[in-house]
Amino acid sequence: MPILNPLPQNLTRVFLPEAKDLTRVAWLNPKMWAELFLSNKENILEELNIYIQSLNEYKNAIEAGDEEVLIRILDEGRRCKEEVDG
Secondary structure, eight states, X not given: OOSSOOOOHHHHHHSHHHHHHHTGGGGSOHXXXXXXXXXXXXXXXXXXXXXXXXXXXXXXXXXXXXXXXXXXXXXXXXXXXXXXXX
C-alpha cells in the first residue's frame, strides 16, 4: 500500500488549498522521488521522525481534550511562520 493515500474527503473540504499541496508530489516522477528519498535517507528519516513526533503531540492533546497544550502548540507554529515570513 502506498504511503500517500488519497486524502479523506472531510480533510479536503476543510483544507482544500493545503490538501492540494500535500498531493503535489504524487504528480511527479515516482522513480526520481524514490531515488532522491533513498539517496538522502538519513536526513529524510530524521525529518519524518520529527514530523511524526509533532503529529503525536497534536493527537495526544486532542485525545486528552487539553486546550492549553493545543494553544501552546498552535502558538509555536504561528511564531515559526512569522519568523519564516519575516
